Amino acid sequence: MxxxxxxxxxxxxxxxxxxxxxxxxxxxxxxxxxxxxxxxxxxxxxxxxxxxxxxxxxxxxxxxxxxxxxxxxxxxxxxxxxxxxxxxxxxxxxxxxxxxxxxxxxxxxxxxxxxxxxxxxxxxxxxxxxxxxxxxxxxxxxxxxxxxxxxxxxxxxxxxxxxxxxxxxxxxxxxxxxxxxxxxxxxxxxxxxxxxxxxxxxxxxCECEPTWTTETFVEESIKDIRAKVGDKRVLLALSGGVDSSTLAFLLHQAIGDQLTCMFIDQGFMRKGEPERLVEIFKNKFHIPVEYVMARDRFLKQVDGVTDPELKRRRIGHEFIQVFEEESKKLGPFDYLAQGTLYPDVIESADTNVDPKTGERVAVKIKSHHNVGGLPKDLRFKLVEPLRKLFKDEVRNVARAIGLPEEIVRRHPFPGPGLAIRIVGEVTAERLNILRDADFIVRDEISQQGMYHDYWQAFAVLLPIRSVGVMGDKRTYAHPIVLRFITSEDGMTADWAKVPYDLLETISNRIVNEVKGVNRVVYDITSKPPGTIEWE
CATH class of the missing domain: 3.40.50.880 (Class I glutamine amidotransferase (GATase) domain)
Known part of the structure; x- marks a missing residue:
């Protein structure tokens, strides 16, 4: 803007x-x-x-x-x-x-x-x-x-x-x-x-003093949340990313079981992530999470769609539809919690004010997709405790309030998930191929102790096939693109100089373990001129 x-x-x-x-x-x-x-x-x-x-x-x-x-x-x-x-x-x-x-x-x-x-x-x-x-x-x-x-x-x-x-x-x-x-x-x-x-x-x-600390922020935020929410109920759309997860922990410390988290499984998450997310929140930290299985609905929405922007819009629209239906089943709720960060505030400074109460009301689900708006008749007052913070400050808060390190340092993941890491049409078969290939990438860099060396490291599936040879037989299968980048904030990024032996190990595992893949290539494009994601 x-x-x-x-x-x-x-x-x-x-x-x-x-x-x-x-x-x-x-x-x-x-x-x-x-x-x-x-x-x-x-x-x-x-x-x-x-x-x-x-x-x-x-x-x-x-x-x-x-x-x-x-x-x-x-x-x-x-x-x-x-x-x-x-x-x-x-x-x-x-x-x-x-x-x-x-x-x-x-x-x-x-x-x-x-x-x-x-x-x-x-x-x-x-x-x-x-x-x-x-x-x-x-x-x-x-x-x-x-x-x-x-x-x-x-x-x-x-x-x-x-x-x-x-x-x-x-x-x-x-x-x-x-x-x-x-x-x-x-x-x-x-x-x-x-x-x-x-x-x-x-x-x-300017003779300032260092008063903007993580501890002070957490303490004041909890007081502010309690004062604003009172005894009312709060609903949070949980994505599994650091922003919404930090918000969930902060809210739970402030208001306990007045918070309900909703996790919508749209089928585009990485391998094992939905199950792990529910395990951490419900079983380990006893934070209420309503798990909504909606994979078939989302896959139907992108059936035959190849345009990346149309993919995003359809996924975003379907997310809102599911969110609306499920929130009404769980409701009523007075407040919607959003993981809005300070860059969001700078880039989209428009506010929507309820003329009766003077409070801001939600028109976007920023914490999950950053796309689409809630229906006008589904009105919540907003709770946005993180709206003063940059991403690195959110991570500091996350550590201060006890989030597991696997969430704090989780690589950024787009709201539409693997659907925009499959170039072209998204199918159940292609999702399975990419999910398995992506798991191998994360598994290898974790085993090598290199997960935190990269801002992001992931796989992309191309909608083409090429000839290969496996076991003296001709194959005709998909290529997988590996994308490893380094960055401070994601605004600009450089391709990572990954050790050849790591690339070799990942390539060998993908070709041997993932059915439907016979070729692995490496993306050496920085941002700009490229973008981090392929779609």
Missing amino acids: SPSNQTLSPTSLLDKANLQTIIIIDFGSQYSELIARRIRETQVYSEVLSYRTSPEKLREINPRGIILSGGPSSVYDDLAPKCDPEIWNLGIPVLGVCYGMQLMVKQLGGTVEKVKLGEYGKAELFIEDPTDLLTNVANGSTMWMSHGDSCTNLPEGFSVLAYTKNTPCAAISNPDRKLFGVQFHPEVVHSEGGNALIRNFVYHV
């Missing part, structure tokens, strides 16, 4: 008036969420807001600091996004990053120009003033640049802190007004002193 369409309500995200906060003002940067995550890593709360956020709203939030993100525009373009200039007079420390720094310079009377030699990629930073913002940032550090414009004349009261070969104003400051700017991106991993710079801004400039 473009920043101009964001309508986030800061007060709806900040439940505690005394929560120390750093606000990120988003100008359309691909790194805005990453800035927020880097702030969170310092144990200080951060939140991403639109550049349209008013000074009045910022005064209401009263953050300890503000960071202006980068962005794809040039500050001298007529349609370039601009914040209200009053932001410089709020008395709140401000750090401008790339475009954010250029906007600061231009609005305060300096000059920004398109230069002959821009900088893209790594650049060496030469420090003139190693205090305040650049404390503990080594002279000569490599920083990540991405700009074709540069600040050529600074506003009154500003001085240069650092420069690069092509950028005379790579870091600037006006310490009296606590206004700072950097032309590079300290939030990316390629910037060697980036984390130190961010910590300097958070702790030394």
